[in-house]
Amino acid sequence: MDLPKSFTLHPKVQDLWFWQSLIICALVSLPGLVGGLISGYWVISVVSVLAASLLFSLSLRYVRRYGQSFRCVLESDGLLVARGVFWHKETLIPRTRIQHTDVQQGPIARHYGMATLKVFTAGTHVSETEVEGLVHEDALALRDQLLGRSGNDGI
Amino acid sequence: MASDPIPAGAATLRRLHPFSWLFVLLTRLRPIVLPLLVLLFLGQGEWWELFIVAGAVGYALYSLIYSIGFRYRIGTDELLVKEGIFSRTERHIPYARIQNIVRRRNPLHRIFGVAELRLESAGGTSPEAVMNVITLAAAEELEAVLRSGHNDAAAPADAATHPLHALSPAEVLRLGLLRNRGGVLIGAMFAAAWQFGAWESMSVRDAVRTVGGWLFAGTQSFTGPLAMFFSIVALSLLLYVAIKLFSIAMAFLEFHGFQLRSDGSRVATEGGLLTRHAASARVEKIQRLVTGDSWLSRRLGRRWLSCEVASGLQLDDENRSSRLQWLAPIGTPAKIDEIVAVLDAGLVLHQQQWQPLHPRAWRRVAKTGALMWTLGTLPAWYLLGLYAVPVWLALMVVNYFGARGWARFAAYSCHDGVFAYRSGWLSREWLLTRIAKGQGIELSSSPFDRRAGMAKVELDTAGASQIGSRLQVPYLGQAQARALMAALRSQIDALPLPALAAPSEGTDGRLASRQLHL
Numbered sequence: 001m002d003l004p005k006s007f008t009l010h011p012k013v014q015d016l017w018f019w020q021s022l023i024i025c026a027l028v029s030l031p032g033l034v035g036g037l038i039s040g041y042w043v044i045s046v047v048s049v050l051a052a053s054l055l056f057s058l059s060l061r062y063v064r065r066y067g068q069s070f071r072c073v074l075e076s077d078g079l080l081v082a083r084g085v086f087w088h089k090e091t092l093i094p095r096t097r098i099q100h101t102d103v104q105q106g107p108i109a110r111h112y113g114m115a116t117l118k119v120f121t122a123g124t125h126v127s128e129t130e131v132e133g134l135v136h137e138d139a140l141a142l143r144d145q146l147l148g149r150s151g152n153d154g155i
Numbered sequence: 156m157a158s159d160p161i162p163a164g165a166a167t168l169r170r171l172h173p174f175s176w177l178f179v180l181l182t183r184l185r186p187i188v189l190p191l192l193v194l195l196f197l198g199q200g201e202w203w204e205l206f207i208v209a210g211a212v213g214y215a216l217y218s219l220i221y222s223i224g225f226r227y228r229i230g231t232d233e234l235l236v237k238e239g240i241f242s243r244t245e246r247h248i249p250y251a252r253i254q255n256i257v258r259r260r261n262p263l264h265r266i267f268g269v270a271e272l273r274l275e276s277a278g279g280t281s282p283e284a285v286m287n288v289i290t291l292a293a294a295e296e297l298e299a300v301l302r303s304g305h306n307d308a309a310a311p312a313d314a315a316t317h318p319l320h321a322l323s324p325a326e327v328l329r330l331g332l333l334r335n336r337g338g339v340l341i342g343a344m345f346a347a348a349w350q351f352g353a354w355e356s357m358s359v360r361d362a363v364r365t366v367g368g369w370l371f372a373g374t375q376s377f378t379g380p381l382a383m384f385f386s387i388v389a390l391s392l393l394l395y396v397a398i399k400l401f402s403i404a405m406a407f408l409e410f411h412g413f414q415l416r417s418d419g420s421r422v423a424t425e426g427g428l429l430t431r432h433a434a435s436a437r438v439e440k441i442q443r444l445v446t447g448d449s450w451l452s453r454r455l456g457r458r459w460l461s462c463e464v465a466s467g468l469q470l471d472d473e474n475r476s477s478r479l480q481w482l483a484p485i486g487t488p489a490k491i492d493e494i495v496a497v498l499d500a501g502l503v504l505h506q507q508q509w510q511p512l513h514p515r516a517w518r519r520v521a522k523t524g525a526l527m528w529t530l531g532t533l534p535a536w537y538l539l540g541l542y543a544v545p546v547w548l549a550l551m552v553v554n555y556f557g558a559r560g561w562a563r564f565a566a567y568s569c570h571d572g573v574f575a576y577r578s579g580w581l582s583r584e585w586l587l588t589r590i591a592k593g594q595g596i597e598l599s600s601s602p603f604d605r606r607a608g609m610a611k612v613e614l615d616t617a618g619a620s621q622i623g624s625r626l627q628v629p630y631l632g633q634a635q636a637r638a639l640m641a642a643l644r645s646q647i648d649a650l651p652l653p654a655l656a657a658p659s660e661g662t663d664g665r666l667a668s669r670q671l672h673l
Contacts, residue, residue, distance in 0.1 A: 077648055088605070090598040092640070094647050097594045122465065123594030123615035125625055 004075040007142060009067055010114045013133035017063040019108055025056040072131055072142075079119060079146060081131055091129050097121045101143045105136065115139035119146065168226040168237070171289055172269045175222035178288045180215050181263075227286070229300055234274070236284045248283050252276045253301055254440045255464055255478055258294060258425075258433035265431075270294040274301070275478070302421050302435065320415040320483050320494055322426070327413070330406045330485040333452045337401025341394070410484050417497055422462075424479060434479035436464045438498055442592050442616045443626065444482075446491055446504070447584035459484055460491045462498075465618035495587075502587045507568035507575045513609050516630035517562030524554040557581075567628045569642050572649060574614050576628050586626045590646040592616050598640045600633075610636035614643055 010016075032048025062085055071082040078094040102118040109115060115136040119129045134142070220240050228235040234248045255275040264270055272286040272294050286294070322330070413426030423435030441462045448458045460483040483494055495503050528550045536543045560580040568575040575587040593614045600610040613627035631639065 077644065084599075086602055088600045090640075092596045092644055094593075094595070094644075096648055121594040121615070122617040124617065124619035124621065126595040126597050126613070126615040129595070 004073045004080075007072040007074065007131075007134060007138050009070055009133045010112060010135045012112045013114065014063065014067060016108055016112055016114060016133065017067075018060065021056055021059040021063065025052040025059070028052055028055065067133075070133075072134070074142060074145060079129075079142070081129055091126060093119050093121060093126075093129055095146060097123070098146055101146060103136075103139045103143055117142055168228050168235075169289075169293070171222050171225050171286065172267070174267050174269070175225070175288050176215070176219040178264070178269070178271065179218040179222050182287060183214060183218065184211075222287075227284070229297060234284065234297075234301075246284065248274065248276070250301055253283065255434060255436045256298055256301055257478060258298065259430060260291075260433075261430035264288060272297065298435070302423075318414040318416050319497060320413075320486060320490060322410055322413040322485065324407075324411070326485055327406050327410050328403060329455060329457065330410060331403030332399060333449060333455070333457065333485065334402045334406060335398055336405050337398045337403075340401050340405070341398055406484075410481075413481075413484065415482055415494065419497065422479065422482070422498065424481060436479045440464055441498065442618045443586060443588040444495060444498070444502055445584065445586055445624070446495075447579070447582065449583075450581040452485075456487055457485050458488050458491050460486065460494060463616070463618045463620065463623075499589070501571060501573050501589070502575075504575075504585060504587075506571075507573065507587075508570045509566035509568050509575075509577070510635075512562060512565050512567075512628070512630045513607075513632045513635070515607060516565065516609075517558045519603070519607060519609070519630055520561050521555055521558035524558055525551060528554055562630075565630075567639070569639060569646075572646055574626065574643060576626055584624060586624060588614070588616055588626060590614065590643055591649050593643065593647045596640055596643050596647065598636055604630075608633055612636050612639045612643070614647075 029048045029052030032051075033045045036042055036045030036048065065085045066083065069083055069085060069088065071080070073080045078092055078097075080090065080092050082088070082090040099120050099122055101120065104116045104118065105114070106116075113136045115134055117131040117134055117139040119131070121127050121129075131139075131142075217240070221238070224238065224240055224243075226237045232250055234250065234253075236244075236246045236248065238244055238246075253274050253276060255273075257273040257275070259271045259273070260269075267288075268291055269288040270291050271288050272284075273282045274284045274286075275282045286297075289297075408428050408430075410426045411428035412431075414424065416423050416425075417438065420438055421435055422438050422441070423433065425431065425433040442465050443463045444460065445463070446458060446460045452458060459481070461480050462482050464479050482498075483491055486494070492503050492505070500506075529547070532543065532547060532550065535546065539546070557580050561578065564580065564583060565576075565578040567577075569590070572590050573587065574590045574593070575585060577583065577585040594617055595615040597613045597615065598610055599613070604610055609630050610633050611627055611629040612631060613625055616626060619625070628636075628639065
């Protein structure tokens with residue numbers, strides 16, 4: 001395989017984040033909505049619904065920009081992950097420092113064939129790096145390639 | 156010890172000390188000792204309290220059976236531990252896997268002539284083995300075997316010849332004067348006094364008046380705001396002296412008779428007045444060195460040096476305190492350099508090539524500080540009104556000089572496989588590590604960073620304290636940050652440096668400073 005190799009997000013990842021944002025916003029607005037209807041102060045219901053829709057539209061903008069900022073490159077010496085909207089972060093995990101990896105799938109992610117790759121090192125503050133929204137096959141391929149080589153882990 | 160021929164019974168299973176059950180019981184009861192005392196003194200003699208007594212008796216029986224069932228065997232290159240009552244576990248621990256050895260002796264241990272030995276490895280959340288308790292001779296024998304890495308009669312003599320660093324009582328006294336640990340204790344005492352209502356009968360104002368009364372007993376006319384002011388000053392002084400006295404007492408408790416020894420491959424410390432802690436680790440398992448000083452310690456020409464050792468037990472404060480951490484709680488800069496040179500000659504401070512941060516770093520520090528101080532003193536504006544203006548102005552001046560001083564001192568060095576970062580103003584700190592010890596590199600920038608064209612770079616290491624300083628260089632120019640990240644990246648996978656040829660027999664092994672890939 002040619003290195004460096006870039007991994008892109010799953011084409012439907014915006015859909016996943018759309019549904020996730022919608023569920024969260026609905027849950028946040030629910031107590032206000034129900035409380036307003038029961039108590040008869042319908043203003044509370046209207047305000048909570050409006051606030052939730054504002055939050056929803058903001059979060060949609062956020063996830064779009066997050067998707068644009070995302071970069072995941074497998075290089076010969078390790079995995080480089082760059083992401084972040086407000087706080088940009090670019091993390092390099094050397095291949096030889098990876099202790100173990102994890103591929104996870106939530107229910108919605110499984111429906112779309114997406115997965116989250118988690119890479120663990122023995123470090124302290126950057127000991128867990130999460131790559132969300134990869135194509136499931138990509139995540140598995142990445143996992144296999146990252147664990148392929150062994151070396152001195154420096155501890 | 157290791158130079159002695161291994162006794163014939165070395166390969167047999169050994170047991171703990173006959174009185175181990177007492178120590179196991181005490182260790183296990185420690186978390187519930189306070190509720191038990193409350194029950195004893197405040198108990199109403201209810202029938203259900205019998206259950207708790209029964210529980211305590213059951214615990215004692217459990218401890219007895221547990222300690223009788225505990226066996227261990229010192230093999231050729233691994234330690235075998237068998238423990239458990241209902242589910243027996245049998246663990247084979249290769250000597251090479253033991254990262255830290257911690258020996259603890261409190262006064263009770265000393266009465267019985269025993270010690271608690273705790274063996275830790277890099278992984279897992281609990282120690283590999285806890286010998287609670289074995290005789291001191293057995294502990295020393297086991298430590299010698301672990302130190303040499305294998306059970307070998309021909310192992311080199313124990314390096315504990317003469318200490319690399321030792322603290323005299325005068326030095327411990329100085330350490331106490333420099334520290335403010337006593338403040339925590341006094342704070343806790345005040346909190347407790349508050350809890351139990353000691354303040355309700357005597358308000359703060361009364362306390363201030365009382366102290367003023369003692370101090371200016373002769374002068375009856377000494378009342379009004381001036382008296383109040385002097386009383387506050389006197390009270391603060393009193394508090395300061397009390398904090399220092401407590402700090403000195405705590406320094407003696409922790410570091411009386413402190414000694415650091417190293418044979419170039421292992422490093423060990425020992426100290427403590429009542430409870431004696433002995434900790435050791437292999438030198439190449441040290442992840443990071445941290446050294447620092449404060450304004451006061453610079454006046455006395457002193458500095459401190461500590462290290463971080465990789466271990467799975469990161470968050471447990473109780474265990475952390477007994478781990479190998481302080482290499483030199485206090486020492487002259489020359490002494491600290493000497494110790495560092497023995498551990499890894501590449502990490503000596505004056506060998507680093509310091510590069511400054513971004514030229515406008517001080518402005519960022521000053522702005523952040525100004526915002527924090529302003530927000531922090533908002534309540535004072537309500538209380539003092541316009542009188543808060545001079546206070547705020549004074550804070551801003553201090554903040555300006557602080558930011559200037561911080562930025563003047565802050566610098567990083569990435570040279571010859573070593574990464575170092577220093578920062579601070581009144582209290583200063585240096586963090587040093589071999590780049591090959593890094594576990595990950597992160598370049599990050601906040602919106603403020605990007606507006607100023609800056610970024611920060613972090614080299615993550617294992618075993619660092621969660622609350623301690625991070626090896627993170629902030630306020631770098633963006634190009635500078637990229638270059639630093641590339642430099643770290645090219646050196647992080649460097650093959651471990653070949654250990655220098657073993658020190659020739661004649662030379663002092665301690666001074667043959669090896670290039671350890673720390």
